Amino acid sequence: MSSVFADIKVIGECEEPEWIAAKLQQMQDPDFRGDVLENMNETPGGKGILEFLNLVQDQPWMYASHKFGYIAPRKPGSMKPQIIQHPSAIAADTSLKNSSINIRLDRLHIAKYPGGGTHNVMVTFAARNQVADTQETVSFSQTYRVQEGQSAGIAGYPVFIGLNVGSQGVAFECSTVNVKNNEDQAILSTLESSPFQSGLKLLTTAQPAIAPFTEITVGVVKMLAQRNENVAVQKFYLGLDFENMAMGCRLAEGNYIAIQVPDEIAIDWKQWIYKPDLGVIVHKSDDYETLPYNYVIFRVSRYEN
Template structure:
């Protein structure tokens, strides 16, 4: 999988150029104005080196955008949760469901929260590319699949579409990647529309023997993401690689049936985020403050459902 730099870890001049191409002049001006005050630094996030970018991204006068960093926290809601609101707990604190070993599961994208994407308020067209490792595969390579989603910022796109069906889980757990590209290029928008057709909304069925056709489909999905993200008017906003494991290793999220919430947050705000302050409200189909359901989670986030 070709490495693509998220907008949140680009060099300042590259981020400013992309913001202007997207049409977000306010963010570009603010970032450019602060660039001289903060020398470029090498940043390490999520265990891997990041490209140099100006720390002025943290100090934009309108607040720190959640896309500024590539870090995501993972919360969990049990499958049997009930009541008018469901508590969210850290996925690294739950007990793994060992009975899922060797079983075939379905992964659904339940919600895609577009609250702080480059470009500001208004409609956002998003290319979502997912990768998963299936135990039926003769190699360790992931299968990749793309879908298109649309949302008006701030707000949600999608409501329960399947991404992968009949993914066979091995003893290591569920290994996935998720990449979200904000698409503004006019030519790409036409191609993106085909990915929102019913055939793509049905998800990728991995039932039966591993099929040779999976390789070209994977190459197509990866190629689209790379091509789209490299164009000036488009931006890779979220890029998550994770494994939900069966081992109770500290800091590692564990695999169970249920719902997983992935919240994008700047690295230096991780210690300030507390899952106990947030909950899922079924009547709103949204994540909001536990104390006030009228105050939604304003960070970019997406929600995956794991079930048989």
């Protein structure tokens, strides 16, 4: 099944340094002040372009890969540190087959996004909702203001309530767009209105309004991602199933982490833990060392009528 966000190109996927430089100028990124494009073009032998690429290649927003992690539900009252595993290393909860689940956003952390300062980030989730013998694509968007180097002030933000899981599992997608264009602030304020605050509530029967709502939501995301001063930064696809294949990811209740990294070996989960008393992921050897990347953490829980 094709990706809902296939047409959205994140900045890390761009192979044109001139486009990246122009985008950073439009967004008035504090790390790339001055006439970057002129400096690139005036330096002979392509040296200016190489110097520019060296500057951007280690920016957290330039990575196009994601590493996934999983944190199991905490035992009531326990303050013991919790291990983090790759979702391929856990056991699937087969009781979730043909059931309904809730998806909530627990963390949106911005280590660094283009533009600097306070970021207006539009986060869009998409999934396949199993209805009878068919699947309908559903999506939900929300915007958050996040200071660079910090996390959004959210935990348990509802995304999908009562998402129906089929016998094969469920697939999630997510994209983030950093919105700097002032004319687009009105769109973001609409997403902050009360109808969008309670997540997308789904039923076990087909809902005629879902398809046009999803088309509008995805259309807005694509439009904003292409506008001047805006840029798509992250997108990932995570399929969760009930199989035991080595490289598959399993569906279970708990928290799933999607972290933007330069490559899949950048993070060794054995070196990191979640500390319930602090409410953060830290290095095993240092409570003050947190993940130095952009990441999203969402929660899967069983839907209760």
